[in-house]
Amino acid sequence: MTIDKETVEKVAHLARLELAEDEKETLIADMSKILGFMAKLNEIDTSGIEPLVYMTSEINVLREDVIKQEITHEEALQNAPKHDENYFLVAKVIEK
Structure with missing residues (x-):
């Protein structure tokens, strides 16, 4: 498989990356090295x-x-700012 500009653009699109033209050239060389190693x-x-x-x-x-x-x-409840007999009392975070 050869890596060309269209392949790099497709991979960049799938990865949601925006690449400059010089970055595409660098990636062509890098991806070719990876495929050669594989x-x-x-x-x-x-x-x-x-x-x-x-x-x-x-x-x-x-x-x-x-x-x-x-x-x-x-x-356990001794240092809590607010508590009742059994539980820590905290501010409500979810509203209806």
């Missing part, structure tokens, strides 16, 4: 290679969630 990758024999989902076989090591400090309802 063609080189297609030459490689990958018949016996498993596809990769992740780059390493490492597993995420995550700590367990542990409750370190528990506070009561009263303590």
Whole structure:
């Protein structure tokens, strides 16, 4: 596939980009390099290679969630500017 001015303009239109004429010329060269690189990758024999989902076989090591400090309802509401017995009171944001 060759990249020409019409192809760049079509891609720019699909991406909702406005390009100056000098930018189009630069993109023609850049996109041609990308396609050339992809063609080189297609030459490689990958018949016996498993596809990769992740780059390493490492597993995420995550700590367990542990409750370190528990506070009561009263303590949680203590610093609230406005509250009732159970809830924080905030200004209404959605109007009818």
